[in-house]
Structures are given as structure tokens and as C-alpha cells.
Amino acid sequence: MLSSDDKQKYMQLAIAQAKEAEKQGEVPIGAVIVDPDGKVIGTGYNRRELDEDATQHAEMIAIKEACKNLGMWRLIDCSLFVTLEPCPMCAGAIINSRIKDVYFGALDPKAGACGSVVDLFTVEKFNHHPHAIRGLYRDQCAQMLKDFFRAIRQKQKEENN
Amino acid sequence: MLSSDDKQKYMQLAIAQAKEAEKQGEVPIGAVIVDPDGKVIGTGYNRRELDEDATQHAEMIAIKEACKNLGMWRLIDCSLFVTLEPCPMCAGAIINSRIKDVYFGALDPKAGACGSVVDLFTVEKFNHHPHAIRGLYRDQCAQMLKDFFRAIRQKQKEENN
Numbered sequence: 001m002l003s004s005d006d007k008q009k010y011m012q013l014a015i016a017q018a019k020e021a022e023k024q025g026e027v028p029i030g031a032v033i034v035d036p037d038g039k040v041i042g043t044g045y046n047r048r049e050l051d052e053d054a055t056q057h058a059e060m061i062a063i064k065e066a067c068k069n070l071g072m073w074r075l076i077d078c079s080l081f082v083t084l085e086p087c088p089m090c091a092g093a094i095i096n097s098r099i100k101d102v103y104f105g106a107l108d109p110k111a112g113a114c115g116s117v118v119d120l121f122t123v124e125k126f127n128h129h130p131h132a133i134r135g136l137y138r139d140q141c142a143q144m145l146k147d148f149f150r151a152i153r154q155k156q157k158e159e160n161n
Numbered sequence: 162m163l164s165s166d167d168k169q170k171y172m173q174l175a176i177a178q179a180k181e182a183e184k185q186g187e188v189p190i191g192a193v194i195v196d197p198d199g200k201v202i203g204t205g206y207n208r209r210e211l212d213e214d215a216t217q218h219a220e221m222i223a224i225k226e227a228c229k230n231l232g233m234w235r236l237i238d239c240s241l242f243v244t245l246e247p248c249p250m251c252a253g254a255i256i257n258s259r260i261k262d263v264y265f266g267a268l269d270p271k272a273g274a275c276g277s278v279v280d281l282f283t284v285e286k287f288n289h290h291p292h293a294i295r296g297l298y299r300d301q302c303a304q305m306l307k308d309f310f311r312a313i314r315q316k317q318k319e320e321n322n
Contacts, residue, residue, distance in 0.1 A: 053229070054258035055258070067214045089249075092251070097216070120279070125278045127272070
């Protein structure tokens with residue numbers, strides 16, 4: 001069982017991943033996967049533009065790394081921490097990899113697949129139902145995204161003047 | 162515009178990919194992506210067990226290859242042909258990569274995300290809505306899966322005797 005302190009620590013690691021994305025000009029989204037003993041087995045940050053690959057979201061990169069580290073595609077009893085609510089692709093990958101708990105920070109009203117637009121984790125027919133825990137460091141995660149998009153708009157404004 | 166003959170040809174290529182999966186002991190599912198001129202820019206077959214990676218579905222591999230070949234994450238006006246109805250992860254990746262048309266063979270009553278269990282392509286709030294075309298070579302695609310699972314059950318039965 002992860003303690004409350006553990007959970008905060010892992011979300012801070014996910015935020016550090018997001019900041020790494022931001023440094024490289026990407027939308028700041030980061031993810032971390034830990035095994036049941038609390039060992040970090042996967043990390044990732046959004047690299048869609050860097051890699052020119054629509055599948056290179058933070059969660060996907062972290063899941064691939066975790067599977068590689070464990071040598072198996074089932075991430076039984078593992079937890080994923082991500083700064084933004086997963087999109088349908090990532091929520092689907094979380095179901096497919098049998099991750100148990102998903103902690104996310106900011107909500108995504110445009111593409112969130114854990115309650116905001118659709119809720120894939122509660123679809124009865126699917127063969128696995130991850131547990132979603134919303135709102136850990138929500139304000140910090142949301143602010144990071146707001147600041148990023150504000151800076152982009154500011155830059156575009158300056159370029160147009 | 163792809164002709165009816167073209168579409169049959171591309172689904173047969175996806176079926177050939179599925180047979181390649183089967184040869185390697187994987188559930189036979191295959192995918193092909195073509196650009197608006199009908200050039201094949203991505204192919205993939207299910208490699209979940211081979212790679213011990215929950216994200217290694219046929220469609221994901223084909224999308225990653227297509228992005229790499231085009232040097233961009235947007236697969237505008239491209240078509241995907243896949244032997245089985247995409248799962249939520251793959252349907253989400255199709256939305257994320259802006260693929261236009263998705264032709265699939267067999268329906269997936271357990272995990273299909275293009276109408277069978279959920280229908281992600283028609284969720285209004287998402288920023289892209291691929292067009293799903295069901296049933297091209299449905300019987301052949303479904304039979305391939307049935308034969309695969311029947312052979313597995315037969316083998317297990319023999320081993321238990």
C-alpha cells in the first residue's frame with residue numbers, strides 16, 4: 001500500500017517529468033509508474049512533437065518502459081501517476097496493461113477519458129477496471145499547462161506585432 | 162479516393178499481416194495504413210506476447226510506422242485497414258493521429274470501441290471523428306480468430322489428457 005506521502009512524492013516525480021517536456025517545447029504532461037512495492041518502473045513525458053508520433057504521450061512511454069522493465073505486458077497491482085487526465089488512447093493502454101490505480105492531477109474537459117468526456121474505466125464489458133483517483137496536485141498540474149499555453153499565445157502575439 | 166478493388170486489396174494485406182502474427186503464435190490481428198494516393202505507409206501485426214508489451218497492437222505499430230514514414234504525427238486523409246474492430250487504446254490512437262477512414266473486418270463484442278462496446282469515433286467533444294466502415298471481409302477475419310482460439314483449446318485439451 002502506498003502512503004499519502006508516497007503518493008505526493010510520485011506525483012511530484014510526474015510533475016518533474018512534465019517540466020522536462022516543457023523544457024523541450026512540448027505541452028507539459030508527465031507520468032510515472034510504480035510497482036506494488038513503490039519502486040519506479042516507468043517514467044515518461046509528452047514527446048508528440050519531438051518524435052512526430054501521435055502515440056508518444058507520457059503514459060504510453062511510461063507503460064512501454066514498465067513492461068520492458070518487468071519483462072511482461074501485465075502491470076498487475078501497479079499504480080500510474082499522471083499530471084493530466086488520460087485521453088482515450090492512454091486510458092485504453094492503462095486498461096490493456098491491467099494497471100490497478102491511476103492518480104491524475106488536472107482534469108481534461110476536451111479529451112479526458114476518466115470521467116470528463118467519457119469514462120472508460122467504468123465500462124462494465126471491458127475485462128479490467130482501473131481505479132481512478134482524481135485531483136492530486138490538481139492546481140499545480142493545471143497551472144503548469146495554463147502557463148505553457150499563455151506563454152505560447154504571448155510569443156505568437158509578439159511575433160505578429 | 163480508394164476504389165472498391167483497392168479497399169479489398171488493402172484488407173487482404175491486413176489479413177496477410179494477421180497471418181504473420183499467427184505464424185508467431187500471436188492472436189491473428191493485422192493492420193495497414195495507406196496515404197491518400199493509396200501508398201502503404203504503415204503495417205503492423207499484434208505482437209503483445211512476443212514483445213511482452215501491452216501497447217503492441219497491430220494498429221499502434223502501423224500508426225507509429227506511418228508517422229515515421231511521413232515525418233509527422235498527423236496522418237491527414239489516411240486510411241487504416243484492420244482485421245478486428247479497434248480497442249479503446251487503438252481507437253484513441255486513430256483519433257489522435259487524425260486518420261480519416263477506418264475499415265475493419267470482424268466485430269469485437271468484448272472490447273470494440275467503434276460501436277460494439279463504446280463508440281469513440283462519434284463522441285462529439287473529441288476534436289477529430291474518424292469514419293468507421295464495418296464488415297469488409299468480416300467472415301474471413303472472424304474465421305481466422307475462431308480457428309486460432311479453437312486450435313489453442315484443442316492443444317490445451319491434448320496436453321491435459
